Amino acid sequence: QVQLVESGGGLVQAGGSLRLSCVASGRTDSGYVMGWFRRRPGKEREYVARIAWRDGNTDYANSVKDRFTISRDNAKNTVYLQMNNLTPEDTGIYYCAARTTPVWSFWGRGTQVTVSS
Numbered sequence: 229q230v231q232l233v234e235s236g237g238g239l240v241q242a243g244g245s246l247r248l249s250c251v252a253s254g255r256t257d258s259g260y261v262m263g264w265f266r267r268r269p270g271k272e273r274e275y276v277a278r279i280a281w282r283d284g285n286t287d288y289a290n291s292v293k294d295r296f297t298i299s300r301d302n303a304k305n306t307v308y309l310q311m312n313n314l315t316p317e318d319t320g321i322y323y324c325a326a327r328t329t330p331v332w333s334f335w336g337r338g339t340q341v342t343v344s345s
Contacts, residue, residue: 237339248309250324268320
């Protein structure tokens with residue numbers, strides 16, 4: 229089992245930045261892939277970005293590419309999501325997730341991000 233706890237959400241004006249953190253505990257190892265998802269108001273949960281613990285390989289949804297950066301600190305078992313140039317469309321609950329198979333098996337409870345215009 230892996231436990232994930234997100235933090236760093238809040239209220240920010242359009243054009244601003246936030247950095248989300250996700251601390252992983254429990255049975256973690258380098259084989260995991262860590263991801264960020266979000267659920268925007270009235271929409272389905274959607275993929276944002278992912279990073280591999282082992283080699284740091286990253287991938288992003290087109291909607292956040294060039295604005296968001298995912299990174300990891302293996303020593304701290306922490307994954308970050310740096311979000312820049314935020315828009316009201318980025319408002320939502322952001323979730324951290326982990327997987328070792330194609331299925332995202334472990335989820336945090338989420339952190340709220342609100343971007344005002």
